[in-house]
Amino acid sequence: MAVPSPTPRSEKDALRRAVRKARMAHVSSLGIETRHALEEQLAEHLSAIVAGATIVAAYVPIGTEISPAPLLARARRLGKTIAYPAFDHGSDTFRFRAGDPVMPGPHRIQQPGPDAPEVIPDLVLVPLIACGPDGTRLGQGKGHYDRALAGLERGRARFVGLGWKVQRIDDAIPADEWDVALDGFACPRFLEWFGEADDA
Template identity: 65%
Template sequence: MAVPSPHPIKAKLRKEARAARMRFVSRLEDETRHALEENLAELLAPVLASARIIGTYSPIGSELSPARAIVRARRLGKTIAYPAFEEGDEMFRFRAGEPSMPGPHRIMQPTTDAPVVTPDLILVPLVACGNGGTRLGQGKGHYDRVLAAQKEAGARLIGLGWKVQRLDTDIPAEDWDVPLHAFACPRYLEEF
């Protein structure tokens, strides 16, 4: 089972990456942010078109929003799923449906009676992405507990973030860390 990483370098990188993301986003005008999120949707369009079930997330704070890309995917008839926790669970399940209620971690999620699905494409939030697709998350291990099985089931994992979140460095990986297949920002999609 994944647990929060005790690695001091990861804690330092997480703190620096959060600060860089906050600085970047704080300088964006709403119109510019929307344009960048539209660029992301355009970049992801071919990937979304080839997927059947897309796992995504409800952004919090300064996270890059996949919402514009998801609108396009819905128009193509794709099933859209979000992480959903049940009270007391450490692992979420992807449930098809709108994120209409706050979950235990105060992040919007589908209701717990929405169908559980297995995505073939997952848009993954992150704090930072390092060389080789190593993902640095929030540090609680929620995605780490889920992504290995999803990847084994055939899901393609694409981390989403602002360009400042793509670090040109190796991020130490724990045994439970699952490398991403790609990183996407509004400017480019990088395969690993």
């Protein structure tokens, strides 16, 4: 009896489980001071990129996601506008709104209030489960970031995935037609650009 080939969805689900487990093990092995020091190293790698941006879109980390907080502190000192994903009531696509995340959104993640101005970022710091060798991003599987990034003009906005080193995997990630690839990936150990993107 022939065994059916795995579908891209089942491959992605299996990969999510494996990388989540690896990420949890990695973060569990870190003391709080070490974790904060590594997040400062992440900020160091991206400080020049943030300096060249005007509006930086970030995220509120959940669970074992790496925090962009030290990087955002640098951005604020430079006078950059900081934005976060914000869902309007009943919408499944978020907008980037400038301001502090002060209220829970529909997915129980803090976001700016509805009166915060909508902005168009030129640098988007993207959370992820995994990043492949060509910049393909594996997210939570809901498609929220793919829909939001698809609405931005590539070339005018850079998409940089943030994660721990264990999240940058060597195997290719199956890509669906709606998946939006990253321009770069940053972790505490390095900053990597894909395709023709560079750190200029």
